[in-house]
Amino acid sequence: MNMKFKIHIYLLVTFMVCFASACNPDFFNQVPNDRMTVDEVFQRRLESEQYLAKVYSFIRDESDQTLDGGTPYMGLSDEGDITYTNHPTYLMNIGNWDASKDFYNFWRQYYLGIRTATYFMQRIGENTEILAADGGEAIIKRYRAEARALRAEFYANILKQYGPAVLLPTDQVVSPETPLTELSYSRSSYDECVEFIVSEFDKAAEELPLWYDNPNDYGKMTKAVCMGLKARVLLYAASPQWNGNTRYANFKNKDGKQLVSQSYSSEKWKRAADAAKAVIDLGLFSLYKVNDAAGKPDPLRSYQYALLDVWNSETIFARKSNSLGNNWEWRATPRFAGGTSGNGVPQQQVDAYQMANGEIPITGYNADGTPVINAKSGYQETGFSTVNNAFTEAGTYNMYMNREPRFYASITYSGSYNLNKTAFPAKIGIYFTGNNGRNGGNNNFTRTGYLARKNIHPSSNQQTSQRVSRPLVLMRLAEIYLGYAEALNEYTPGNADILKYTNLIRERAGIPELAAGLTKEMMRERILLERRIELAFERHRYFDSRRWLIAEKTDGGPFYGLDIDKGTSFTDAAFFKRVVFETRVFTDKNYLFPIPQSEIDKDVNLMQNPGW
Amino acid sequence: MLKKILILFLLIFLIQEVTREIFAQSITVTGKVVDDRGEGIPGATITVKGTQQGTLTSVDGNYSIAAEATATLVFSFVGYLKEEVLIANRTKIDVTIKVDSKALEEVVVVGYGTQKKISSVGAQTTVRPDELKLPVRNLTSSLVGRLSGVVGVQRSGEPGNDNAEIFIRGIATLDKGLSQPLVLVDGVERQMNDIDPEDIGSFTVLKDASATAVYGVRGANGVIIITTKKGVAGKPKIRVRYTEGVTTFTKVPDLADGITYMNMANEASVTRGGNPNYTQERINKTMSGEDPYLYPNVDWYETIFKKYASNRNANVNISGGTEVATYYLSAGYYSESGLLKTDEAAKYNSRLNLDRYNFTSNLTLNASKTTKIELGIQGNMTNRNLPGETVSTIFGYVMAIPSVFHPVKLEDRLAGSSSTVIINPYNSLTQRGYRTLWTNKLYSNLRLTQKLDAVIPGLFVTGMFSFDALNSHTNNRTKEPDRWLATGRDANGNLQFIRTYVGTQYLGYSTSSSGNRQFYNEASLNYSHTFGKHDVGGLILYNQRDFIETGGDLISSLPQRSRGIAARANYAYDNRYMAEVNFGYNGSENFAAGSRYGFFPSIGLGWVPSEEKFFFPVKNVIQFLKFRFTHGLVGNSIIGGRRFAYIGTVTTTADNLYSFGQGQTNIGFKGTDIGEYPVNVTWETATKTNLGFELYTLNNKLNVQADFFREYREGIFLRRTAIPGFIGINQEPYGNVGVVLNKGVDASMSYNAKIGEVSLQFQGNFTYAKNKIIRNDEPAKAYPWMARIGQKTTQVFGYEALGLFKDSTEIVEAPKQVGDVRPGDIRFKDLNGDGLINQFDVKPVGYGPYPEIVYGFGLTGSYKGFTLGAFFQGAGNVDVVMNDEGFVPFQAGSERGNLFDVVEDRWTPQNPDPNAFYPRLSFGLVNDNYATSTWFMRNTGYLRIKTLQAGFEIPDKWIKKTGITSSRLFFIGTNLLTFSKFNLWDVELGSGRGTNYPNVKTFSVGIDINF
8 A cells, every 4th residue: 555545544534533523513502402491481380380489488487496597586585595505596695796797697588589579570471371371361460469579578577677678670680790880779768668568568469369269379478468468567667666766867878868767757657557457357367266175265275276277267477388397396395305495485584474364473673683573463483382273283383373374375384294295294394403404405405494385286296206287377367456456556545446456365365354544655565565475486576675675675684594503303492593594785786687798898888787 | 140150160160170180190181072973062071980070071072181090081961871981091082972862852741742851841740650659549649749839638538538639839719629630641631539550650740831721721720641651562571569558547636535524514604604514423423434324434536436447559560562562451459448446246337448449451553663553441440338427427426426425335225315416426437327339430542643754754643532431329228226315223223214216227228329421532733853953843633522420400411522722833942942832722612602712822932051152161060951931821611510601590499499278288389590690701711921940960960940930810700799689699690700810939859869889869849839819709898908809719817816815904995895705715806996896807817728838858768679768748838727516615505515635725714824725615605716716726837757668679589580570578658747736636637626537647568579
């Protein structure tokens, strides 16, 4: 073979091997084919519905009161204490946080929700599959209204946690390609935010069905839900924190815009009252009540099951997906019953419960922290009972005797029984060497000597992980009643509805009605106390103490519990002694969460909250 | 400066002239030294053998030297063979010295080929493969400190999990995970971890733009080029190597015993106004050890660690061949067991163990005088056996469980609480079953080279095709057995138990697997020729790669493709002046059509002044000097975790995210959302500049190389975190927004000396690299010290500790700190002077977790058949931040978290030591004592005896009859000693609390036999 020819062959072979696939022009055009794109999400029904479910998911699962996945509002108020010293609530309570610590930083989370909602509203109208279905237009209209209501609720949550929000364009999301200079938004005033939220709830309510006609829709936004959530927003807006609060006189944007109105308006209370009344007047809801075997009202069970019985007559809004069983219940259950005993309750909350006779047992505290006992209540702080009665058995510390039924439904104390008594018949001992005491409990023990007991299902068994699943109630009629009474009392003190609705709550709770003749201030006290008791551990107390500007008294200073380092038996008095378990730090800045420092850094026009 | 040096050299020269006169007792020899073309060689060295006398030839090659008439003259010149001539009373001796073609032809590995060493201008460094033959599995762990320019750390010593992190000239981009060098084995992108060092023919690191530009978008992080051994024509040569060793930990953290634990817990509580946590009774009972089930006192590390384990390494290879074909065949075996205990009673084997089998086969076929076909096939299989729980998790458990919480076992029951955090490490290690994992790798490459001298002399083409495959499988056989706690003893003294966890009795089974495959093709046209004094070379190369791996999602399952063209032209004149141009033109599927291809050019210049006439006067001092300068662009196309950035993605949750419905009906919906927004992004580009020199002096005995480098990396992929959170974007889109500047120097030296029959070899290298963020899309900070811009990419931020508070007056007067602050707590510096210690007082502290300085040096001596060598490796400007549960005493309150025994060195009111290790103890994080600060930062600069070797060549006469040509017995130890001020855990493990499998030291003996 000719040399040159041979070379040519080799050249040919070499390059053929290498270029065989190389010359394929599609070499780089291998984008993932036939996959879901955003455009297609809004072309297909199921995908759009899944996107809407994503929007819903930004409603926080408040059954977690410990870590970032849930909300911290129980442990940050005087109704609760999360035992673990390495959890953020502990650090926050002792004042060890600042804007860069990002504890429970939901600022971004809520805005993620707002963006997904806006984007859904922006695009759902394109959905050809839904449009082609029967009543397609109506479905789209409803879905869009659901997203609108959800968005309003996310804004409302920002207002609760951070105060004045940044209001974004409503019909279109901001493109991620927008130059940064155009993204330097500033905060709107609190009242502007409220107006926006209210108008959005109103708009959504118009397009939503009043209530569910399909059982599969429970948990979605309805007109009634919108009205309830709106009533809550208006009640907050009328409260002293936001209604002419002069502490916020200097709370302004850089351009001088006042963020919190400096003039008090009693009309705000009226608006709140009207909104609550509108919910009541729907006639859709009623307080949940059950009778005992003898056919008489059973206040304890009625109160208890208002949260346990699925979608009962009192439920307005609930989150079906939640971690009640493996979180809330687990953390509130004693150790020997498979729980972690971490959701403690401070003595202050225990003291708040009224007596069975409706009287307030403790009217205040002396400088040394000892309680001022209301003699006519019959309350005692020494000794142990000798008889069995409806809720307690002989040998119970007298502090827990003859309290109102809601106490026994809400508080686990040393000497009480586990709710699931069948599987765990032992009496709960929280004294030092008790079965749920500090001794040998590693870090799983209550620091206060009490555990929260509300919203635990008696059939749940933490040791075998058999948990009764149910929706987490986020709004129920009792809240609306009490909000109505509260607002009305501020606007038209003496209005008959004030007593009427407060007493409806007391009646269900099985305690005597309040008599007429209380002053506006006295009535206010009683309504707020009723709220504190009725809505305990439902994440209200944190906000109530803030919007009434009493948090410096309730959330700062010494926090009391029992002496968990003492006691060797159920009747060891050494354990039943009030001791300070923690001194909490509350300063003015704690009325609001700080906006994360990283966000403040990004936007020069974004004002930080006062004091942070 | 240069002038002064010249004068100095002249002086030395003169002194030599004078001394020569003094000893000139005998005859004077004159003559001329010429090369084989008859031209006089200026600057050649003439020495009298066995003396210090010597001289240099003049410009025309003439010399004159005084010597005894019976002496021998040695003529030498760089690049030429030495010539020895007996004077034998002659007074005129003309000598022709021959070019040492070996030296001139010595080649170095460059991108896509080789080049004459003398004419290369790129910054590269090589290591003798012999130095990599250590009794460790992992090649990466042998590199740090051995090659200048390689920075690295080894964060774990767990067999099979002990890859070192390697960076060429440090980290030059914002995500260290994207700063990994490109590794090419036999020209193909491959993993180097499991290559048997015995099979390595050459190991080269390419560092600068001129060396790496041809790799274009893949070259920005530097390139490591490994070639495996090939056969040499001749009789079959058989080599056998076997080592057997013992391993042990370099350092195990020392934990406090139970008594200390309880006393410290009590102190932590009492010192801040709380009650003691443990009664004196319990402490006494624990101390007496009377009932270890109820009053345990456990050193958890002792329950999981063994003192010694073993490793074994064997390799047999055979090479040889004929003119037509050569071969290299090798088989290797490596085995290492871990230092973790097992339960002898268990019905399964949870031993931590690794076995690896390697084979390599390289065949070269000379199909014709001009045609060469090379086939390489390599494979390895790694078999691992592991405990049911991952090892790093178990280490975490040790730090979470106190020593007095419960015993290791309760008689025949397993001890453990219901907690999901405080877990018995012994159970996790020995009672949770086991996992087996095997990984198979197959590498193949077929290359054809055709010389085309007939067309143009020096021209040749090559083509290569390669396919690689990797498969990995894991079988999990795990369970979670019952756990018990003792609650007390009954009247008869029998233990009473409660069952805290109801578990599974039998091992379950699950499996997972993953794999990848790669095709790689390459074709090139090469040219290399010498015309007189002109050396000319050129290359044009086309390549493409197609890689697929099993991925968790659709996008990661798509092939990763790239293709490109590389070209080089180089020219050298008279081995004195060199110039080189390189470029790479690459495309990647990661970017939108239109911005897929990038062009990466570089230039290089070299000058060898020692070949210049004016240099001859000092040639006896400096035998060789070369300056190199390169400048160019390289790129990086890998965006961490995000491919096809130009298309948006949609994510859907695997499970239902939100559900609706009443009562029993439960209508769940998955959540669908926008995952990533589409962005039009493109390469990272690195502008690299390198200035270096090479030097031979002291009669070629000392060789020094140093390179100064600067890299400016632009367009670094970053999420655009400057977008405010209220815009509500789920994942901020990427942009080419980051800029990092990386600067430094790397240098190496070697010195060879012979003293009598002892030959000594000293070598050392040094690397310094420091980067700085120029831009990172970070918004302006409230105070300049808070900015990451201007700092290192791995910079740690924290408070500056000023010491411990002496008394309450000081606390009152000092800027306010958060939480419970008492005397003995750490005082921090108020940087902005606002009287508060908060987020505005956080500044850059320390050097960060990756060393700025890495160095190594070693000395090897040999005498007759004995050799003894030590290699030291060190790092500097690096530190750890100590934190997390277990290190922070009682971080989560009582009866949780282990303790280091250094806890006794703490501040107490009785002993207010201002330099105590720990501040006043506390229960929980009651203040900022354990926030990141300089107080808990330690410099972990270290120096290690990385290897110590001793060998003995068995004399030929002992083995003559066996057919063995040579054999050697040796000892090798690795990581034998570490010198560091930090001693809480192995210095390389890094920040945290030392909860990684420590690095191991090995003591091995072995034998090398050649047939």
